[in-house]
Amino acid sequence: MIKRSLNGDKTMGFFKTIKEDIRTVFERDPAAKSTLEVLLCYPGLHCIIMHRVAHFLYRKKRYVLARFISHINRFLTGIEIHPGAVIGRRVFIDHGHGTVIGETAEIGDDVTIYQGVTLGGTGKEKGKRHPTIGNNVVISTDAQVLGAIVVGDNSKIGAGSVVLQDVPPNCTVVGIPGRVKVRRDPTTGIDLEHNKLSDPMADIINDLNARISKLEEEIEKLKGNNK
Numbered sequence: 001m002i003k004r005s006l007n008g009d010k011t012m013g014f015f016k017t018i019k020e021d022i023r024t025v026f027e028r029d030p031a032a033k034s035t036l037e038v039l040l041c042y043p044g045l046h047c048i049i050m051h052r053v054a055h056f057l058y059r060k061k062r063y064v065l066a067r068f069i070s071h072i073n074r075f076l077t078g079i080e081i082h083p084g085a086v087i088g089r090r091v092f093i094d095h096g097h098g099t100v101i102g103e104t105a106e107i108g109d110d111v112t113i114y115q116g117v118t119l120g121g122t123g124k125e126k127g128k129r130h131p132t133i134g135n136n137v138v139i140s141t142d143a144q145v146l147g148a149i150v151v152g153d154n155s156k157i158g159a160g161s162v163v164l165q166d167v168p169p170n171c172t173v174v175g176i177p178g179r180v181k182v183r184r185d186p187t188t189g190i191d192l193e194h195n196k197l198s199d200p201m202a203d204i205i206n207d208l209n210a211r212i213s214k215l216e217e218e219i220e221k222l223k224g225n226n227k
Contacts, residue, residue, distance in 0.1 A: 014052070017089070021048055024090040028112060043077035044093030050076075054083035085119075088135070105130035108137070108153070116142040122164075134169065 025038045025045055032038050038045060050073040058066040066083035074080040078097035081087070085101045088109040093099060095115040101107070104127070105119040117139050121129035131145045134153035141159045145151065152169030163178035172182040 017052065018049060020090060021045055024092050028092045029094060043079065044096040047073055047077040047079040047081065047093060047096060048087065048091060051081045051083070051085070051087060054081075055085070055087070058083035085130075102130035104128045104148070106132045108133055108135035110136045112138045114139065114141040114143075114159075118144045118146070120144065120146050122147040131163075 022035060022038050022045065025042055026032050029042075032042075050069060054066045054069040054073065057069065063083075070081060070083045079093060079099045081099075081101040082103040082105075084103040086106045087101075088107055088111065090109055091107055091111045091113070093113045096113070098116040099113060099118070101119045102121050104121070107113075107119075111133055119131050119133070119139075123129060128148045130148065132148075132150045133139070133145070134151055134155065136154045137151055138156045139145065139151075140157055140161075143157045143159060143161045143163065145157065145163045147164060149163065149166050151157065151163070151167040152171065154170045155167050156172045157163060157167075157178070158172065158174035160176070161174050161178045162176045163173055165178070167173050167178070167180065168183075170183055171180045173179065174181050
């Protein structure tokens with residue numbers, strides 16, 4: 001699922017990785033007008049760059065310095081990423097304010113994350129306790145993905161969803177708790193149209209209405225037979 005080209009450190013030079021991150025902004029945000037604007041005005045990009053530095057130091061066991069850089073990162077961008085988190089290539093954090101990514105979280109390539117997202121743990125235990133996010137995943141605004149679960153490649157998490165269980169590849173998840181509602185076509189590429197997700201409450205109400213209508217028809221038939 002996740003290739004260990006994460007953080008770009010092993011397969012690409014640091015500055016080549018930054019160039020790739022800048023291209024990713026242009027590909028996924030139509031508001032981006034120039035490279036200078038992206039470099040100066042996109043906190044999601046600033047956060048990713050600073051995290052790559054912090055993660056490098058974390059891997060070298062310079063824990064205090066890594067955490068300090070992470071602390072500055074949060075102060076400047078409003079995005080909190082633990083330096084131990086593993087982040088892949090071409091990850092785009094759009095807006096990003098209030099996003100939290102925990103220590104043992106792993107994020108694959110071509111992932112898009114919107115503001116207010118939490119990739120968090122569910123307890124105080126040591127070891128793996130945060131989510132693993134596959135490649136080409138979209139996590140919409142205020143979604144909470146909690147625990148040592150796996151979100152499969154090409155999946156999409158709807159806005160405000162709370163995901164507590166594994167998500168299969170090529171799926172769309174919505175609701176509290178998160179439910180798999182749609183199986184996506186994996187050939188469609190990165191799908192940022194997260195306004196086209198189903199409403200789980202509306203689905204439940206529609207299903208109840210259909211059942212009520214069916215019961216009413218059966219009652220009318222029974223009344224006709226008794227005449």
